[in-house]
Amino acid sequence: MEYTTLGRTGLKVSVAGLGCGGFSRLGLGTGKSETDAIAIIRAALDLGVNLFDTAAAYGTEPVLGKALAGVPRDKVVICTKAPFGISNPDSLPERAVASLDRSLKELGTDYIDVYQLHGIAPRVYDHALKVLAPALLREREKGKFRWLGITETSPGDPEHQMIKRAARDGAWDVVMVAFHMMHQNARRHVFPLTQDDPLGFLVHEGGATSVVDAAYRFVRHEPGVDVVLFGTGDHAHLRSNIASILKPPLPEADRARLASLFGHLVGVGLDAPHLSRAGRVTTS
Ligand SMILES: NC(=O)c1ccc[n+]([C@@H]2O[C@H](COP(=O)([O-])OP(=O)(O)OC[C@H]3O[C@@H](n4cnc5c(N)ncnc54)[C@H](OP(=O)(O)O)[C@@H]3O)[C@@H](O)[C@H]2O)c1
Structure with a gap:
């Protein structure tokens, strides 16, 4: 068993x-x-x-x-x-x-x-x-x-x-x-x-190294997209994001699964930045 x-x-x-x-x-x-x-x-x-x-x-x-x-x-x-x-x-x-x-x-x-x-x-x-x-x-x-x-x-x-x-x-x-x-x-x-980890299937041998890696590669290789914008104030993130954007597309099976699981969603994860007490724009 x-x-x-x-x-x-x-x-x-x-x-x-x-x-x-x-x-x-x-x-x-x-x-x-x-x-x-x-x-x-x-x-x-x-x-x-x-x-x-x-x-x-x-x-x-x-x-x-x-x-x-x-x-x-x-x-x-x-x-x-x-x-x-x-x-x-x-x-x-x-x-x-x-x-x-x-x-x-x-x-x-x-x-x-x-x-x-x-x-x-x-x-x-x-x-x-x-x-x-x-x-x-x-x-x-x-x-x-x-x-x-x-x-x-x-x-x-x-x-x-x-x-x-x-x-x-x-x-x-x-x-x-x-x-x-x-x-x-x-x-x-x-x-x-x-699922506790609904995106966990993306991380595997031959696939993405992390969900963040998958996210950038997913966008980078979408027909119609020329430039992927990423925001960061962290040097390690700067390097890993560029590395992800330069990698090949996700495996086709993973892309198909993303399309079937989440292709119907609209407007999720589009939170607007808000002002902190110090008056600076922050994101949450
Ligand atoms: N809303 C709910 O809460 C809900 C709804 C549905 C089900 N359930 C739960 O899910 C369980 C399973 O549901 P189910 O619809 O599968 O149960 P089921 O109605 O008992 O269906 C299984 C049927 O397939 C036959 N069978 C089983 N193994 C077989 C095999 N290897 N070859 C040929 N026939 C086989 C069984 O007969 P034999 O006795 O001859 O093997 C039985 O007639 C239920 O017992 C219940 O615990 C809960």
Whole structure:
């Protein structure tokens, strides 16, 4: 198994996580038994899987709890979700808290690693952010869960309207998004917002030596551009900027990725200089 860091949580998680919902529900959805489901979870553990995603709505929290009993708690990352629907009583904050308490009981654990609001549609996002999240964060202070997450309702929100807002808000530690071969638009709409280092792909052998190097080379080789202006008061920057501007274009794949990720943006990073108290023009 390979392990990675789950966003800003810092949790070390397997790159393959076992989903306990969907059509399969660990096989329970297709007529298999609880014993079979426990065997699947244990086999996943043996193969190095340490992240398990369930939800109150899936009905698989008890079986996951049974399968993980006896496994040291810090060896697994348990993610579960509060049921949600603006028209049902679970959308009340006290119901979400009651569901959290029920999940803890059914999973047989003292805390949940990632507690998520389940399937939030764009029209109810304000309620999730302003009413449910604060109520749940008060429970987090009591130690009931460690990180707050949100998941989209992908069939009803294929353009990721909700996650586009959530990823910018900073209120959520984890977002769950639908992405697959025939539904790739999260690459443009979501992933640039969720990466700690969204431009890191530019720095590699044969590519740029730094993001600053990439920035100057990107502009220098754009057809239509004759002169690249750079501002600096630093001698090292003066030299490295000129060196970057004299380098060849970025690899074509990197240019294409920049175009696809950011080509639709307009007006970003155009802050005007402002006057400092000393009356000099400064930039921020
Ligand atoms: N909004 C949300 O919060 C949300 C939405 C969707 C999903 N999720 C999470 O994401 C997880 C994964 O979702 P999903 O849609 O992939 O789950 P799913 O609906 O269970 O889909 C997997 C399906 O593919 C089959 N399958 C799996 N491996 C296969 C293989 N190698 N060859 C052929 N068929 C195979 C499974 O059947 P078998 O049992 O026969 O393998 C199952 O029917 C869920 O369990 C849930 O945790 C969350």
